[in-house]
Amino acid sequence: MEIQGYSIDFEKIIKTIKKGKYKKIALQLPEGLKIYSSRIIDFLEKKTDALIILSADPCFGACDIANYELKNLDIDLIIQIGHTSIPDSENYWIPTLFINAESKIEVLKVLKKSIPIIKEKGLIIGLVSTSQHIHTLGYIQKFLSENNLKSFIGKGDNRISLKGQILGCNFSAAESIAEKVDAFLYIGSGNFHPLGLLLTIKKPVIAIDPYSNNVKVKELEELKNQILRQRHGVIVSLKDAEKFGILIGTKRGQQRIDLANNIKNVLKSKNKKSYMIAANNFMSEILEGYRDIDCFISTACPRIAIDDYLQYKKPIITPIELEILIGKKKWADYKLDEITSI
Amino acid sequence: MEIQGYSIDFEKIIKTIKKGKYKKIALQLPEGLKIYSSRIIDFLEKKTDALIILSADPCFGACDIANYELKNLDIDLIIQIGHTSIPDSENYWIPTLFINAESKIEVLKVLKKSIPIIKEKGLIIGLVSTSQHIHTLGYIQKFLSENNLKSFIGKGDNRISLKGQILGCNFSAAESIAEKVDAFLYIGSGNFHPLGLLLTIKKPVIAIDPYSNNVKVKELEELKNQILRQRHGVIVSLKDAEKFGILIGTKRGQQRIDLANNIKNVLKSKNKKSYMIAANNFMSEILEGYRDIDCFISTACPRIAIDDYLQYKKPIITPIELEILIGKKKWADYKLDEITSI
Numbered sequence: 001m002e003i004q005g006y007s008i009d010f011e012k013i014i015k016t017i018k019k020g021k022y023k024k025i026a027l028q029l030p031e032g033l034k035i036y037s038s039r040i041i042d043f044l045e046k047k048t049d050a051l052i053i054l055s056a057d058p059c060f061g062a063c064d065i066a067n068y069e070l071k072n073l074d075i076d077l078i079i080q081i082g083h084t085s086i087p088d089s090e091n092y093w094i095p096t097l098f099i100n101a102e103s104k105i106e107v108l109k110v111l112k113k114s115i116p117i118i119k120e121k122g123l124i125i126g127l128v129s130t131s132q133h134i135h136t137l138g139y140i141q142k143f144l145s146e147n148n149l150k151s152f153i154g155k156g157d158n159r160i161s162l163k164g165q166i167l168g169c170n171f172s173a174a175e176s177i178a179e180k181v182d183a184f185l186y187i188g189s190g191n192f193h194p195l196g197l198l199l200t201i202k203k204p205v206i207a208i209d210p211y212s213n214n215v216k217v218k219e220l221e222e223l224k225n226q227i228l229r230q231r232h233g234v235i236v237s238l239k240d241a242e243k244f245g246i247l248i249g250t251k252r253g254q255q256r257i258d259l260a261n262n263i264k265n266v267l268k269s270k271n272k273k274s275y276m277i278a279a280n281n282f283m284s285e286i287l288e289g290y291r292d293i294d295c296f297i298s299t300a301c302p303r304i305a306i307d308d309y310l311q312y313k314k315p316i317i318t319p320i321e322l323e324i325l326i327g328k329k330k331w332a333d334y335k336l337d338e339i340t341s342i
Numbered sequence: 343m344e345i346q347g348y349s350i351d352f353e354k355i356i357k358t359i360k361k362g363k364y365k366k367i368a369l370q371l372p373e374g375l376k377i378y379s380s381r382i383i384d385f386l387e388k389k390t391d392a393l394i395i396l397s398a399d400p401c402f403g404a405c406d407i408a409n410y411e412l413k414n415l416d417i418d419l420i421i422q423i424g425h426t427s428i429p430d431s432e433n434y435w436i437p438t439l440f441i442n443a444e445s446k447i448e449v450l451k452v453l454k455k456s457i458p459i460i461k462e463k464g465l466i467i468g469l470v471s472t473s474q475h476i477h478t479l480g481y482i483q484k485f486l487s488e489n490n491l492k493s494f495i496g497k498g499d500n501r502i503s504l505k506g507q508i509l510g511c512n513f514s515a516a517e518s519i520a521e522k523v524d525a526f527l528y529i530g531s532g533n534f535h536p537l538g539l540l541l542t543i544k545k546p547v548i549a550i551d552p553y554s555n556n557v558k559v560k561e562l563e564e565l566k567n568q569i570l571r572q573r574h575g576v577i578v579s580l581k582d583a584e585k586f587g588i589l590i591g592t593k594r595g596q597q598r599i600d601l602a603n604n605i606k607n608v609l610k611s612k613n614k615k616s617y618m619i620a621a622n623n624f625m626s627e628i629l630e631g632y633r634d635i636d637c638f639i640s641t642a643c644p645r646i647a648i649d650d651y652l653q654y655k656k657p658i659i660t661p662i663e664l665e666i667l668i669g670k671k672k673w674a675d676y677k678l679d680e681i682t683s684i
Contacts, residue, residue, distance in 0.1 A: 026620065034631035041617055053590065056621040056628050068410030069592040069622065073599050250411040257415050275383055278368065278415065279398040286398050289376035
């Protein structure tokens with residue numbers, strides 16, 4: 001079975017279902033693959049004896065693993081396509097299979113284009129990517145070597161499945177090699193990952209997008225500066241804030257309850273009021289009712305505060321930004337919030 | 343502590359927390375009370391030693407009880423204000439306390455206005471209401487009696503907590519007395535409940551709204567006819583539908599998986615393809631990705647198909663409407679979908 005533009009290991013899915021004699025399976029697909037859901041279900045139901053129930057709740061990443069709520073539906077296996085496992089969250093109640101969706105897009109063209117730009121930044125390069133393009137890193141390493149560029153692929157912490165993989169909330173695979181490289185080469189689309197890398201590691205980043213054939217360096221630097229100005233402005237504007245809402249994500253990979261407790265204690269020691277607010281998906285409407293709160297601090301997905309900040313009526317800051325606000329950290333030490341392995 | 347317009351038994355909440363020595367409590371509030379959340383949390387944290395975590399996910403009814411997802415947050419008690427328990431779903435993983443929010447609005451004025459209209463419909467009246475106004479039924483019964491009107495208050499099935507209470511998905515308290523009454527008197531605001539009553543019980547309904555002082559009879563009949571025309575049109579339009587999506591709600595009180603299985607089997611016997619789709623909250627965006635599905639059948643909240651039908655791009659029908667579509671039931675037997683006690 002073929003999904004246009006992607007390589008997905010359906011053989012492994014079928015083998016797992018047959019071997020485990022699974023009969024009632026929940027299928028999770030990322031938003032971009034949901035249009036293929038009936039084709040995928042038809043195929044899996046034809047090849048196995050299992051009933052496939054599509055889980056239609058939003059599935060932005062491995063954090064969104066369906067689990068507790070399916071227990072009553074007698075689901076015996078969960079298959080999530082398009083994301084990789086978060087190893088340190090793997091004690092799932094229902095057996096869970098992650099199957100990556102590898103993009104078939106060619107990287108050679110944009111890679112060639114990037115060589116002179118890479119050479120401006122240095123001769124030792126760290127390679128990072130997201131799950132969609134991570135399988136190209138070996139090829140890229142070889143190509144760089146043929147162009148007299150040495151490269152490293154780092155190993156992330158226990159929230160990272162694949163060598164060289166970064167998440168929007170975890171750059172540990174880059175951090176592990178940061179000291180020995182001059183710059184990072186990011187392969188993939190979107191700005192959030194390379195921007196997070198820039199804000200976290202503080203080494204030059206070259207982002208190559210095999211879809212648009214764009215090589216971004218300066219644009220990322222400008223975006224970084226724009227975000228830093230925004231974040232600085234937010235923090236300064238909050239110096240008189242008195243009432244804080246501490247957001248706790250109930251999604252599997254985002255339950256930082258200890259961090260939330262620490263924040264509550266720190267705020268208490270500064271004579272600030274705080275309220276703990278838990279939710280699955282912090283959409284803007286969810287937070288609209290809390291008009292007397294001056295500021296939210298998100299311990300849920302780190303992207304909420306940075307990526308979606310214009311959607312919310314009240315400022316949302318990260319735990320690190322709170323530390324800067326209350327003087328526990330300096331602005332010079334600004335970093336992006338990461339969810340790292342416990 | 344006072345919440346404007348409502349009587350809420352905070353004493354019972356405090357007593358329960360102290361008696362159970364609960365330390366970490368999740369608080370759920372209906373949308374209309376969320377603006378009071380910080381006041382309620384301040385009060386409960388002052389009166390007890392517990393930490394209160396607000397659950398900010400939408401809470402439309404007792405179906406939305408937070409539960410599984412809070413287990414990892416070490417929550418030892420869940421308090422849901424504004425709804426009553428669904429007795430047959432009470433095997434919660436975490437101890438759960440439902441506290442009703444009784445409206446303080448006076449019913450006498452609109453009740454007086456309704457007496458001549460009630461008398462046009464009959465002399466024996468069934469009384470029904472929602473949890474907000476249910477405490478007025480005794481008073482109303484006495485007033486009707488003084489006006490030479492006999493009235494009954496029915497007992498619902500095991501999904502209903504209070505005598506005379508109806509839910510948007512359960513009219514069993516009315517059904518239990520339907521044979522011996524000439525008409526029903528509904529106390530409350532909104533059209534969905536009295537309309538559901540009209541569509542389910544087929545006796546005259548007089549709806550009195552103590553907020554607007556409106557007495558509705560004819561308007562409800564017209565709305566009923568409008569909905570019946572709509573529903574008939576939807577069913578007729580689906581006679582060539584080939585691909586069905588069977589919606590399964592993962593909310594506690596809506597997991598009708600057996601019904602979903604039955605529907606799948608019935609469709610199979612008619613050579614129709616079907617796909618099972620599970621989600622917590624079937625917002626319109628959630629179903630937009632499934633373009634090749636001709637029609638959805640909702641086994642989740644019965645209101646989805648009727649109340650929200652304009653929001654969805656594809657038709658959604660109820661299990662009863664499917665039976666009419668495939669000829670298992672006649673249009674004359676049209677009823678609203680109910681979730682009844684198992």
